[in-house]
Amino acid sequence: MVLPKLHHRLRLYISTMIAVFLLLTLIAMSMWLDASGLATNLTQRNLEPSTTHLFGTDWLGRDMFTRTMKGLLLSLKVGLTAGISSVVIASMMGIAAAVLGQVVNRFINWVTDLFLSVPHLVTLLLISFVLGGGAKGIIIGVALTHWPALSRVIRAEVMQIQTAPYVVISRNFGKSRWWIATRHIIPHLVPQILVGIILVVPHAILHEASITFLGMGLSPHEPAIGIILSESMRYLSSGLWWLALFPGLCLLIMVRTFAMLGENLKQFVNPQQTHDK
Template sequence: MKLLERLREPRPAAACKLILAVGLLAAVTLWGLFCGDAAVQADFSRKNLAPGPACLFGTDWLGRDMLARTAAGLSLSIRIGVVTACVSGALALVLGAAAALLGRWADGFVTWLIDLFMGVPHILLLVLISCALGRGFWGVCVGIVFTHWMSLARLLRAEVLQLKTSGYVLAARKLGQGSVGIALRHILPGVLPQFFTGLVLLFPHAILHEASVTFLGFGLSSEQPAIGVILSESMQYLATGRWWLAVLPGAALVGAVLLFDLAGRSLKQLWAVTVPAEG
């Protein structure tokens, strides 16, 4: 009931920001899907062109349109971010709820698992998992999923523990409702605002870590027009003055991350809840 009341409250500024951010991200994703062929098409007659009216982001050493490559790379990164964040968020919800509802042994095991994963730096654990799975698309996705659930699981565990001792849950238990019914009717709706807000805030971390691992050579293959591949390939040409090969794709990646951050903060304002930042 509290969730419905919060959603009914007028917050036009936050709603407009959320719609704008989601709309722009969806537009970039769709645009990138249609730029797949142009992103890999070489044209040696116009190689190494600086940004201008004909090519807004310039061209690279093979004459490939950097705007098309950037759009395709952002689209791929956003899709990876959405898939991995959703799976990682679902894992966090299951483990966080299990730790709070299944007794001391489950709580101790999940807490130990959280501490174990958080004891290893994100990027190092991601590289290890990606390499163990042969790198590529699935290696990166699995690595991101298993390195981004811990903070959200810890938050949801704390929220469920707090809701277990609330008055309406205790009253429902005294009225004879079972544990499953209480969890679905009273506890789950209470943690959904924190879950969805935390889920949105997982997206930028997933995108940045995918680009970082790919940039280091442990992620997506060089044949794919991913942002990490573009930035990695452009490093050897920066000394020759071709700044646009790295600066413009990097700025586009930062813009996508900021849009996800704007969506998360707007969603948090709509639900008027406080979610700590992902580490």
């Protein structure tokens, strides 16, 4: 019985290290590449993938490897900012619903049900359109649409912590709600918050790419993956398959890496799941 548990835990460590390595490699490569590959060079346009241009060049002679790496870094920045903002909102809503009484709890549950009743992408499109698109519109849109599910998890966790003996003892000794929240509740929520950030980021990255692909996201002058994929659609019929294949594949790898890292972290902070497998 011990060997399977050790084997499962070893696989978790290995897959986590692979995910961290891929993300660090992406960040380092994106920062290491200069902007020369983004410049127009009509003498090298529409070149197929080669050792000189790993992902080929586009119709303006721009290096697709540089554009893809820069686009992934931009998507990662937007996804992290939006994910962290969403988790902050979810944490505040979850704690408030569990601590501030029945009236606040019913109101937050109503707002949560309202957001969950509408598909993320529809609400995100509306918010991004109202705010004029761009990185600001996407970040605010993702932050306002991805908090409800996590807020319910945090609310349930807070309500469970409030019934713990050490919290009851602190309350009987006259400790304030703020003291109990900062000393007992919030420290116990750190693992759930970290997992929430890691799991929300891939959704934010995919939604950023989707909104940008539809023309309501980042500026066309920026090397965003959504813009690259949108522009490449006009040239696929001409046989320029590499314009969409490599950026789309790299986006899929980055999102899957984040998802794998989030699932592994979720199992690390919840030992019961690891022991059950």
